[in-house]
Amino acid sequence: DFVVQQLWKGTVSSGMLSPRLRQAMKDYINANKHHVSYQGHRKVARSADKLLCQMKNQSQLRTVDGSEKPFSSLGWANFVPSKPLQSWDKRQGGKSFKTCAVVSSAGAILHSGLGEEIDSHEAVLRFNAAPTEGYEQDVGTKTTIRIINSQILANPKHEFNTSSIYKNIMLVAWDPAPYTLNLDKWFASPDYDLFGPYVEHRKNHADQLFYILHPKYLWQLWELIQSNTQETIQPNPPSSGFIGILTMMAMCDKLHVYEYIPSKRQTDLCHYHENYYDAACTLGAYHPLIYEKNLIRRMNVGSERDLRQKGRVTLPGFSTISC
């Protein structure tokens, strides 16, 4: 289909979307829920090397570490894991993973047979409630890290406290603060309440590595997308997928991203583990997904064939590129 072709070329734009998705985008731009005001540049012709260096230089992996109010007053400095997430970021003196797989939750990964290949990486990143059980052939069995949005923590239907998919792995949660980074406001009214469940979980599982991404980092990632896009993108945080890819570029020497840019298997099936169809899952409504995907596609150092056949993008880790 035409839009998939444009995703393969890294040249998709909002005019190529259905009227319904275009309208949804406009509505989010008008609502501007997080009070985004972007004054920066929009430069669209950067080469892959320039893009990689921009990502490396302008995204500082960071978590809520208890050094700022209101978290400092609440004693979070001694409450968050003592081993920081930056321990895997070579730019910050850490020791990175050698090879990593990032597994999108898209329906198109079904019947891919990629499970074994995915499991062969040193670390595997998955998202939100995406299971492996029952889908091993296509998505693998190994999970090292899970990036979870605040709905996973806040909505009882996800059984965050009891489900085995959140156990014995590293957890990285996120929720958008206002663009102005007022952390008091954020703490008082997050999008979905993640702070209560986070505190509870830290108390009960002190040994589990569980972090909350700093909202500054999320908006840095958003600015990286807008600064490389001519059109005005949705003023909402990037998808968990984009957040996960950039996080792994900081923590890994090399990564493979699966079915984020859709392969030839592209389908409107939203998630491989759910019987729900909506093109917005792949092309975006709330999240600036088409623009994120253009950007990732433009940095791909893997082959055209791997992209189309496997839905696989190859990216160098930040530690391996010299700028």
Ligand code: C5P
């Ligand atoms: O829906 P959810 O956010 O849990 O999915 C994880 C990530 O996988 C998304 O944030 C998005 O980046 C990616 N995804 C996609 N296409 C889909 C479903 C998910 O690119 N159809």
